[in-house]
Amino acid sequence: GQNIDQPTEMTATEGAIVQINCTYQTSGFNGLFWYQQHAGEAPTFLSYNVLDGLEEKGRFSSFLSRSKGYSYLLLKELQMKDSASYLCAVRTAGKSTFGDGTTLTVKP
Amino acid sequence: GAVVSQHPSRVICKSGTSVKIECRSLDFQATTMFWYRQFPKKSLMLMATSNEGSKATYEQGVEKDKFLINHASLTLSTLTVTSAHPEDSSFYICSAFSPDSLSTDTQYFGPGTRLTVL
Numbered sequence: 001g002q003n004i005d006q007p008t009e010m011t012a013t014e015g016a017i018v019q020i021n022c023t024y025q026t027s028g029f030n031g032l033f034w035y036q037q038h039a040g041e042a043p044t045f046l047s048y049n050v051l052d053g054l055e056e057k058g059r060f061s062s063f064l065s066r067s068k069g070y071s072y073l074l075l076k077e078l079q080m081k082d083s084a085s086y087l088c089a090v091r092t093a094g095k096s097t098f099g100d101g102t103t104l105t106v107k108p
Numbered sequence: 109g110a111v112v113s114q115h116p117s118r119v120i121c122k123s124g125t126s127v128k129i130e131c132r133s134l135d136f137q138a139t140t141m142f143w144y145r146q147f148p149k150k151s152l153m154l155m156a157t158s159n160e161g162s163k164a165t166y167e168q169g170v171e172k173d174k175f176l177i178n179h180a181s182l183t184l185s186t187l188t189v190t191s192a193h194p195e196d197s198s199f200y201i202c203s204a205f206s207p208d209s210l211s212t213d214t215q216y217f218g219p220g221t222r223l224t225v226l
Binding site: 033035040041042043044045048087089091095096097098099100101103 | 142149150151152153154157199201214215216217218219220222
């Protein structure tokens with residue numbers, strides 16, 4: 001079966017850095033995605049990792065270690081608008097399996 | 109970037125009626141679309157994979173006669189919730205992979221449809 005774990009909730013301060021972890025155990029692996037979802041809205045794509053290492057895109061970075069089944073999403077210079085749910089998803093055989101999401105609250 | 113639209117965005121219906129939700133890829137062709145369901149504060153649950161010109165593939169536990177999927181063209185997939193009941197109330201989201209990048213194969217989501225069954 002597929003199993004994806006991420007923390008349920010996290011809180012951070014505006015301007016700070018936060019790291020959201022995701023561990024996975026899946027049969028097959030074709031890439032790991034991170035999405036941002038604001039309440040009542042559909043998810044939006046943030047990042048994609050298929051090889052080990054760090055991918056940087058502006059204030060957001062994502063890291064992958066396939067041997068450890070581990071990824072993290074790093075958010076720098078946090079802004080209030082970053083308060084949202086962050087979903088980790090693993091793509092296998094043409095489908096994506098999602099974790100339950102991490103609700104991030106950014107406080108002033 | 110690629111855009112996926114859904115219609116309607118919100119629907120309220122009486123128990124026992126059927127509701128059709130449309131999902132369109134606006135600027136790319138999608139041979140495969142996905143239908144998800146999301147409960148409050150929960151993640152996306154894949155219901156079925158919609159394949160253009162063939163039958164949809166349903167995930168375990170999803171009733172195919174309850175949730176009818178039709179993928180009649182490369183830009184349109186529909187999900188019909190038949191004989192809806194209050195427990196079918198949920199946020200339904202469709203998505204498609206856009207072939208706009210050889211390395212990314214990004215998945216784009218529609219804005220979702222909030223279904224409330226009274």
